[in-house]
Amino acid sequence: MSELAIQLHEVSKTYRTDRIETVAVHDITLDVRQGEMLAIMGPSGCGKSTLLNLIGLLDEPSEGRINLLGEEIRTSRDRDLARLRNESIGFVFQSFHLIPDLRVVDNVEIPLLYRKLPAAERRRLAETALERVGLASRMHHFPTQLSGGQQQRVAIARAIVGEPKIVLADEPTGNLDSHMGDEIMGILEGLNRDGGSTVIMVTHDQEKADRTDRVVRIFDGQLVH
Amino acid sequence: MFRNYLITAYKVLLRRKFFSFVNIFGIALTLAVITVVIAMLQNVVQPLGAEARAENYLGVRDLMITNEEQTSTSSWAIGYRFLETQVMPLETPDRIAFFAEPREGTVFVRGQKVSPRVVRANHEYWNVLAFDFRDGRPFANDEVSSASRVAVINEAMQVALFDGNPAVGKRFDLDGMTFEVIGVVANEPETRLDAFGEIWIPYTATATDGWRKNWIGPFSALLYAEDRDRLPVIRDEFTARLETFVHDDPEEWSIAKATANSKLEALAREFLDRRFAEDSRVGLFFGAVFAAMVAFMFLPTINLINLNVSRILERAGEIGVRKAFGASTRTLVGQFLVENLVLSFVGGILGVILGFALLAFIESTGMIAYAQFQFDVGTVLAAFAMIVVFAVLSGLYPALRMARMHPVGALRRG
Numbered sequence: 315m316s317e318l319a320i321q322l323h324e325v326s327k328t329y330r331t332d333r334i335e336t337v338a339v340h341d342i343t344l345d346v347r348q349g350e351m352l353a354i355m356g357p358s359g360c361g362k363s364t365l366l367n368l369i370g371l372l373d374e375p376s377e378g379r380i381n382l383l384g385e386e387i388r389t390s391r392d393r394d395l396a397r398l399r400n401e402s403i404g405f406v407f408q409s410f411h412l413i414p415d416l417r418v419v420d421n422v423e424i425p426l427l428y429r430k431l432p433a434a435e436r437r438r439l440a441e442t443a444l445e446r447v448g449l450a451s452r453m454h455h456f457p458t459q460l461s462g463g464q465q466q467r468v469a470i471a472r473a474i475v476g477e478p479k480i481v482l483a484d485e486p487t488g489n490l491d492s493h494m495g496d497e498i499m500g501i502l503e504g505l506n507r508d509g510g511s512t513v514i515m516v517t518h519d520q521e522k523a524d525r526t527d528r529v530v531r532i533f534d535g536q537l538v539h
Numbered sequence: 540m541f542r543n544y545l546i547t548a549y550k551v552l553l554r555r556k557f558f559s560f561v562n563i564f565g566i567a568l569t570l571a572v573i574t575v576v577i578a579m580l581q582n583v584v585q586p587l588g589a590e591a592r593a594e595n596y597l598g599v600r601d602l603m604i605t606n607e608e609q610t611s612t613s614s615w616a617i618g619y620r621f622l623e624t625q626v627m628p629l630e631t632p633d634r635i636a637f638f639a640e641p642r643e644g645t646v647f648v649r650g651q652k653v654s655p656r657v658v659r660a661n662h663e664y665w666n667v668l669a670f671d672f673r674d675g676r677p678f679a680n681d682e683v684s685s686a687s688r689v690a691v692i693n694e695a696m697q698v699a700l701f702d703g704n705p706a707v708g709k710r711f712d713l714d715g716m717t718f719e720v721i722g723v724v725a726n727e728p729e730t731r732l733d734a735f736g737e738i739w740i741p742y743t744a745t746a747t748d749g750w751r752k753n754w755i756g757p758f759s760a761l762l763y764a765e766d767r768d769r770l771p772v773i774r775d776e777f778t779a780r781l782e783t784f785v786h787d788d789p790e791e792w793s794i795a796k797a798t799a800n801s802k803l804e805a806l807a808r809e810f811l812d813r814r815f816a817e818d819s820r821v822g823l824f825f826g827a828v829f830a831a832m833v834a835f836m837f838l839p840t841i842n843l844i845n846l847n848v849s850r851i852l853e854r855a856g857e858i859g860v861r862k863a864f865g866a867s868t869r870t871l872v873g874q875f876l877v878e879n880l881v882l883s884f885v886g887g888i889l890g891v892i893l894g895f896a897l898l899a900f901i902e903s904t905g906m907i908a909y910a911q912f913q914f915d916v917g918t919v920l921a922a923f924a925m926i927v928v929f930a931v932l933s934g935l936y937p938a939l940r941m942a943r944m945h946p947v948g949a950l951r952r953g
Contacts, residue, residue: 367947370863372862372863372946372947372950373945373946373947392867392868392869393867393868393869396862396865396866396867396868396870397865397867399862399863399864399865400864400865401865404864405863405864407950411856411859411860411950412860413547413856413857413860415546415547415550415551415554416546416547416550420546424860424861424864425864425865427866428864428865428866428867428870429865433542472864476864476865
């Protein structure tokens with residue numbers, strides 16, 4: 315059995331305001347193997363994205379334990395979490411979240427800015443990542459000069475430029491037409507198959523989910539078995 | 540990384556051009572005014588030009604005479620009688636210069652009226668102040684004693700009265716008396732209160748001598764020491780001697796109040812309206828000037844804080860992305876401060892340029908006669924120190940707020 319990339323043990327996330335307590339994720343236990351491609355499915359508002367944010371260390375669980383690449387996350391120090399995210403995780407968002415003021419290549423370099431790397435090395439790695447998603451020729455364009463599919467490919471290049479072991483994609487094809495969606499799925503599959511990255515993808519789309527190794531379903535914040 | 544920050548800072552500036560312009564303009568204007576104020580203060584206080592030896596003398600510039608009940612009070616510059624009885628007998632100064640405050644005289648040149656500022660002085664005036672003689676010589680003690688009609692003029696008067704031709708030996712009529720030019724000195728700006736003048740004549744060279752009986756006005760005295768460490772001794776002697784003050788009418792005027800001050804002390808006293816108080820409170824003066832500058836910088840600071848805070852929402856997506864990909868709060872605070880520094884530096888550099896342009900303009904208009912502002916490194920460094928303080932002040936709070944945004948919330952908003 316291959317090693318585990320992610321282990322969630324009885325993880326819950328509750329949002330509290332003065333009057334209301336909202337349970338977004340409840341008592342989830344989940345193991346994801348290294349090199350696995352996993353889809354998380356469920357209706358809107360069921361807690362899929364919250365779960366992805368917890369795995370991605372963007373949010374802290376209210377209860378339970380998270381184990382990432384064999385290391386239990388005990389810290390809640392901003393600097394330590396930032397380092398872990400930077401080294402281990404790459405994010406792909408539904409709405410791309412590229413910085414419009416920066417050229418494509420500068421967007422892709424962002425994760426490397428927070429590592430101690432010389433500028434020339436950062437540039438080389440960004441160009442390589444753009445080549446992997448087939449956009450080397452567009453590296454000096456601004457994001458708004460690209461189509462939605464191309465923007466998402468840039469976002470994927472940004473996610474993989476630091477060679478993280480885990481790629482988290484939150485509805486990566488949600489804003490794209492089916493043709494472009496297929497293209498993006500192909501790239502994610504390639505990352506998983508050829509690069510050995512663990513890919514976790516939140517999706518609404520059964521067809522896309524069927525292309526992954528495993529599908530987990532969430533309903534009202536709980537895993538449905 | 541720095542390049543990435545700079546590009547972002549530049550683009551953020553361009554994104555809202557009008558607001559950026561208003562902000563940069565606000566910073567520039569504030570710093571321009573501060574640059575002008577610093578340069579003016581330096582011009583008044585620093586020992587430059589003819590006042591190069593200012594750190595070696597104390598000035599007695601104001602006198603108040605009154606009585607115990609304060610039923611009569613009179614104050615102005617010191618009078619000749621006061622000079623005679625209270626100042627000239629002092630033993631500790633190496634030299635005692637005195638001069639009357641500049642008075643407008645009348646000279647006619649080819650039917651045109653010229654109104655030079657005329658200063659009456661004693662011969663030690665030329666030894667205490669370091670005038671740059673371009674031609675001729677100062678007047679001597681015997682010329683003062685004999686009330687000789689001799690004059691030293693500045694270069695501007697050489698041009699106004701003699702078309703710039705050599706003036707020494709030539710004569711001109713001033714207020715109905717004929718004077719012979721014996722020396723020509725370089726122009727001194729109006730801000731140098733001890734050295735400013737356009738024509739200098741012996742204090743005795745007047746049509747009448749009613750001034751000899753006056754206790755009040757229009758003279759100032761400079762008490763000079765070769766060794767500046769001795770200035771406190773001079774001050775003590777002067778203060779002690781004030782106790783011996785006896786007026787011709789001792790019932791009406793029994794008390795004299797005057798102080799011997801360095802230029803900085805004199806400025807502080809003037810500013811704080813403490814001309815006759817025991818203590819000049821130079822520290823308080825500096826505190827007040829500093830507080831005024833900080834208060835003046837407050838408005839553009841608030842403006843910039845406001846702009847930065849309003850940009851938080853606009854930049855939420857970027858903040859979320861940077862956090863997701865490994866930027867810590869501290870790194871982001873650094874980034875936003877760098878951006879703010881860039882903005883402030885752009886405004887600051889423009890401000891300093893504008894400030895120097897303003898100073899050059901003030902010089903050229905003659906608003907302050909013969910003004911020569913020092914474009915020195917100190918002024919520029921002081922202005923830049925202000926910029927840094929300004930940038931940090933206006934950047935820190937928004938930077939902290941921006942950087943502390945929760946990444947999930949930031950991504951959702953972006």
